[in-house]
Amino acid sequence: MLWLGSTRAMRHGSAMGATGLAADGKGARVALNDAACQRGGRLLFAGVGFALAPGEAALVAGPNGIGKSSLLRMICGLLPVYAGTVAVEGMVALADERLALDMDRPLGRALGFWAALDGRPSSGVAEALEAMALASLADVPVRMLSTGQRKRAVLARTIASGAAIWLLDEPANGLDIASIVLLADAVAQHLAAGGIVIAASHQPLPWAATVSLTLARPRERAEP
Amino acid sequence: MPVIFVLMVATLVPFALGPDPRLLSATGGGMLWVAALLAALLPVDRLIEPDLDSGLIDQLVVRGMRDDTVMAAKLAAHWLNFGPPLLVALLPAAALLQLPGEVLLRLELSLLIGTPGLAALALMTAALTAGLKGSSALSGLLVLPLAVPLLIFGAGSLGVESGAALKLLAASALVLVAIAPFAAGAAMRAGRE
Numbered sequence: 117m118l119w120l121g122s123t124r125a126m127r128h129g130s131a132m133g134a135t136g137l138a139a140d141g142k143g144a145r146v147a148l149n150d151a152a153c154q155r156g157g158r159l160l161f162a163g164v165g166f167a168l169a170p171g172e173a174a175l176v177a178g179p180n181g182i183g184k185s186s187l188l189r190m191i192c193g194l195l196p197v198y199a200g201t202v203a204v205e206g207m208v209a210l211a212d213e214r215l216a217l218d219m220d221r222p223l224g225r226a227l228g229f230w231a232a233l234d235g236r237p238s239s240g241v242a243e244a245l246e247a248m249a250l251a252s253l254a255d256v257p258v259r260m261l262s263t264g265q266r267k268r269a270v271l272a273r274t275i276a277s278g279a280a281i282w283l284l285d286e287p288a289n290g291l292d293i294a295s296i297v298l299l300a301d302a303v304a305q306h307l308a309a310g311g312i313v314i315a316a317s318h319q320p321l322p323w324a325a326t327v328s329l330t331l332a333r334p335r336e337r338a339e340p
Numbered sequence: 341m342p343v344i345f346v347l348m349v350a351t352l353v354p355f356a357l358g359p360d361p362r363l364l365s366a367t368g369g370g371m372l373w374v375a376a377l378l379a380a381l382l383p384v385d386r387l388i389e390p391d392l393d394s395g396l397i398d399q400l401v402v403r404g405m406r407d408d409t410v411m412a413a414k415l416a417a418h419w420l421n422f423g424p425p426l427l428v429a430l431l432p433a434a435a436l437l438q439l440p441g442e443v444l445l446r447l448e449l450s451l452l453i454g455t456p457g458l459a460a461l462a463l464m465t466a467a468l469t470a471g472l473k474g475s476s477a478l479s480g481l482l483v484l485p486l487a488v489p490l491l492i493f494g495a496g497s498l499g500v501e502s503g504a505a506l507k508l509l510a511a512s513a514l515v516l517v518a519i520a521p522f523a524a525g526a527a528m529r530a531g532r533e
Contacts (some may be wrong), residue, residue, distance in 0.1 A: 122485055126358040131368065134450070155533060156533075189532075190495065192402045193401070193402065194401060194532055195532065195533065196533065208401070210399065212395060212398075214393070214394055214395025214398070215394055216394050216395040216396045216398070217394070219394075230399070230461045233400075233403065234403065272533055
């Protein structure tokens with residue numbers, strides 16, 4: 117009860133900044149302070165706080181429906197910050213379960229749409245396809261891809277975006293063992309280049325996280 | 341798709357009303373306005389929902405684009421997709437209904453002014469009903485009362501003294517076009533929470 121009142125008073129909204137940092141992510145930063153998220157009148161989580169500097173990774177764990185995806189959506193500005201502060205500096209790329217690719221286009225050109233929008237060279241798409249072992253599927257229409265291939269396409273879109281901050285929602289879902297190794301390599305490379313990775317998953321992920329966070333339901337509110 | 345729809349209406353009306361040229365030319369303009377209104381509504385359930393479902397709109401917003409900007413682009417795209425083809429389809433449709441040349445001219449003018457308003461209405465309802473069950477039926481119910489002023493002024497401008505009706509049509513279309521991106525953007529934001 118008490119904390120709810122106090123967090124409300126601290127509400128500053130998110131300080132989103134698409135400041136157009138370089139792809140190497142120098143100076144990227146994510147800092148959450150006592151952040152809370154409310155959806156549909158229900159408090160999902162409260163008091164979440166962590167800070168990430170370039171080269172650091174966070175792993176958000178917790179059971180289904182606890183608000184892992186909502187936390188990621190809050191960080192990238194798709195959901196309002198209910199209480200506390202969320203400060204993000206640097207370009208953000210969100211990789212959730214949705215493909216956001218034109219189903220009828222070949223994979224390479226569908227990824228090229230986003231690369232062009234992000235102002236990235238088309239060679240970035242080829243590299244991202246290579247990194248996710250999708251190069252041989254570049255000419256295949258997106259709708260023909262299997263579940264795992266679609267997940268890899270989402271990851272390739274994230275890699276090709278050149279964003280400093282990756283928000284990965286269940287990145288290992290539907291991936292086979294070889295693809296999980298590819299994912300781990302891509303994340304390691306991104307972190308080594310000074311990027312930030314925040315991953316939400318209910319299963320262990322194959323990279324070392326600087327911050328490990330387990331979301332839990334806050335105490336029920338007394339009044340209805 | 342809207343073009344075929346308008347041509348179908350223009351083909352069917354003479355069968356229903358009989359081939360009397362005077363009756364057809366008197367009612368044809370109004371009929372074509374109704375057809376244009378319904379043609380604007382045809383793609384409502386495919387206008388926003390697929391992009392919302394696939395996460396495309398969220399990805400654009402994550403990249404720092406405003407919902408309002410995305411919706412303004414959608415509005416322009418929707419109008420380009422049905423407005424100009426509709427104006428072209430009016431030529432054969434007017435021939436089928438034996439409309440006099442001056443009525444056809446007024447019809448083209450009023451639809452040129454009115455179709456952006458119709459597109460704005462379709463966009464707003466598509467944004468409001470995206471993700472709902474039975475959204476196409478619901479959006480029809482939502483749009484029809486709102487489209488009545490456009491229809492009245494649009495069909496009214498087909499008469500001889502058409503200046504005032506055209507101005508009112510332009511005013512209503514302008515208001516709709518001006519508020520549509522913001523209203524649809526607000527609907528996107530509300531739907532996200």
